[in-house]
Amino acid sequence: MAAPSAFEVVVPDSIWVTERPVWFGGVRLRSRTTVVRLSGDALWVHSPCTPTDDVCAALDALGEVRWIVVPNRFHHLQTPATAARYPNALVVGPRSAQSRNPRVRLTMGTDDPAYIRSTPELTSIQLRGVPFLDETVFFHPASGSLIAADLLISACAHDHWTWRIAARIWGRYGKVRTPPDVRVYARASTAVAESLAQMRALPLQRILVAHADPITDRPVQQLAEAWDFAIPSRPGQSSATF
Secondary structure, three states: OOOOOOOEEEEOOOEEEEEEEEEEOOEEEEEEEEEEEOHHHEEEEEOOOOOOHHHHHHHHHHOEEEEEEOOOOOOOOOHHHHHHHOOOOEEEOOHHHHHHOOOOOOOEOOOOHHHHHHOOOOEEEEOOOOOOOOOEEEEEOOOOEEEOOOOOEOEOOOOOHHHHHHHHHHOOEOOOEOOHHHHHHOOOOHHHHHHHHHHHOOOOOEEEOOOOOOEOOOHHHHHHHHOHHHOOOOOOOOOOOO
16 A cells, blocks of 8 residues: 555555654754554554644554554653544553653553553563663564664754754764663663663664664664663673763
């Protein structure tokens, strides 16, 4: 099926994305919504964007919105409006997002057995050891796609000048790294290392995050390099620089 005008095809008949501008910390980022079609034409909408008429028409052309996914504490702003537009959809995410935005009404968590049974096409992996973010990422084995929000970030020529300048200062222009605020608050720990090891063991073909182009060049290696600072050092070793 061809992509409706509001969406771009990532994996034919399986994964679509759309981007919108968001201001955060004084810079304008591109923020991505990812849509996965599950069995029975059920749509899984990750980090929903504003449910405009055009966006909803595009979604309706792809299938039935059954899952609205809040990936972490921060990507929740458009969830209430999307849930109102699709009242039969189930909202999945961390309780920490609900505490930040009382308008968010979660149906269940991503570790709920009912959710896991209902979405066998996706594997949930919690990024443990980073409570600041409280993120769960999702692996789509059929396409080799790891879907995340703030796991990684990068800037390029397609981005707004404010983020291009900031990214050069923070060392994120043309480089895949963790978001600067995540880097500040994350610490090396066994929990982080185990979560990253689980992701790195996957047969990744691409990583889709909220604030960067799809990462298709050496995705496993770039993931490992970006999070190397969070792997506990052995005696005589030091973690990567900021």
